[in-house]
Amino acid sequence: MSLLDRVKSSIEQGWYKSAWHNIWLLPLHWLFWVVVLVRQVVYALFPPKAVNAPVIVVGNVSVGGTGKTPLITWLVERAHAQRLTVGIVSRGYGGKSDKYPLWVGQDTPISQCGDEPWLLHNRLGCPVVVDPVRRRAVEALTGKVDIILSDDGLQHYSMPRVAEIVVVDAKRGLGNGWLLPVGPLREPAARLQNVDCVIRNGEDFVLEPQGLKNAKTLSEMEPSALQGQKVHAVAGIGNPGRFFQTLRDMGMEPIEHAFGDHHPFVADDLKFEDEHPIVMTEKDWVKCRDLVEDNAWFVPVDPVFNKATRRKLDKLLTTWGEKRNG
CATH class of the missing domain: 3.40.50.300 (P-loop containing nucleotide triphosphate hydrolases)
Structure with a gap:
């Protein structure tokens, strides 16, 4: 991870802690506040x-x-x-x-x-x-x-x-x-x-999981099909933690791979040194459907x-x- 990525990650983690964590950004905060106010007016x-x-x-x-x-x-x-x-x-x-x-x-x-x-x-x-x-x-x-x-x-x-x-x-x-x-x-x-x-x-x-769909064939499995198994959990969404918890609730043991929101996936992002299945969000499947093999699945959800x-x-x-x- 580059220095810029580490700084960005630290700032984002600070959003859900005390504001003192990011207080060094206060001048930019006031500038942003002025821009927001002017636009609204x-x-x-x-x-x-x-x-x-x-x-x-x-x-x-x-x-x-x-x-x-x-x-x-x-x-x-x-x-x-x-x-x-x-x-x-x-x-x-x-x-x-x-x-x-x-x-x-x-x-x-x-x-x-x-x-x-x-x-x-x-x-x-x-x-x-x-x-x-x-x-x-x-x-x-x-x-x-x-x-x-x-x-x-x-x-x-x-x-x-x-x-x-x-x-x-x-x-x-x-x-x-x-x-x-x-x-x-x-x-x-x-x-x-x-x-x-x-x-x-x-x-x-x-958000309720609607089973599992194969990322290549779109064949379906029951939500409990991977229960008790280790899976590579891939998430390039705004809150990866929520997806990882969903997989735990479905009985899986996720090995977490969190990427930035709207991450532009490449094949190397999905290569792992074992045969555990890959499970991803439906939004990530859209970008990964041509990059994966038959052991990759995604989880459609409905509210x-x-x-x-x-x-x-x-x-x-x-x-x-x-x-x-x-």
């Missing part, structure tokens, strides 16, 4: 021009994985059950295309669209449009779907929206409560008071909500679906 005074489509943002106020992608998957499936058509817009983090807006298809390279947009399109089959300027992606979908979901983009104020859902990791919370880079927050915690729903992963819903949260999300979809359809 500017867009409050000069709000973006409305578009003829209801946009619901699914985002967070902190850096790192909170469970947005499984939530978006569930929302799309629930909307389809209500006979609503849905499109998804995304920045396409980790991807770079020569042309935007980029409509994601089965043959779209991950290097162009990013891992999460490809995963969402592959699993749901609904339109997914990638553009660093999310408003352009929204305009590309306008008139083609009933509801647009934005994968992240809570702080992308140039994109109009009718509702905001914020996902928070119940275990890690908001860390030390400070803005970047002293803490993990993109905006002050008070921002949560102005959103439509705050949903806590681990309290309002849990399971408590009744109150389920009703709240259903009401949100129904409300904007009815408004869209008159």
Whole structure:
């Protein structure tokens, strides 16, 4: 690990300790706070021009994985059950295309669209449009779907929206409560008071494994199939620890291999000196499916909500679906 990587890791670990751990970054914290405040004031005074489509943002106020992608998957499936058509817009983090807006298809390279947009399109089959300027992606979908979901983009104020859902990791919370880079927050915690729903992963819903799928053949095994076995647990997500704990809960003995969020995997990352199976997240499988052998598996997960949260999300979809359809 390089010196830069060690410093970055130390800073990120400090987000979930006392703020004194990163106090040396205080000047950058105040600069970031000023930038956040100015942006909020500017867009409050000069709000973006409305578009003829209801946009619901699914985002967070902190850096790192909170469970947005499984939530978006569930929302799309629930909307389809209500006979609503849905499109998804995304920045396409980790991807770079020569042309935007980029409509994601089965043959779209991950290097162009990013891992999460490809995963969402592959699993749901609904339109997914990638553009660093999310408003352009929204305009590309306008008139083609009933509801647009934005994968992240809570702080992308140039994109109009009718509702905001914020996902928070119940275990890690908001860390030390400070803005970047002293803490993990993109905006002050008070921002949560102005959103439509705050949903806590681990309290309002849990992520339930849906068995194991072979990374090469997509054949399925029961969740208990690797119970009691050592496995190489590979995770390039915002909170690898949560995935490793999921594997323990499934009865496996994970040998942990944590990578940075959206890590661009290469074959050497997945070569180990034994024959233990490799188990990864579905998001990592998207990038690793051409790099692995038959002993590699991934774990699809679905959110399971408590009744109150389920009703709240259903009401949100129904409300904007009815408004869209008159």
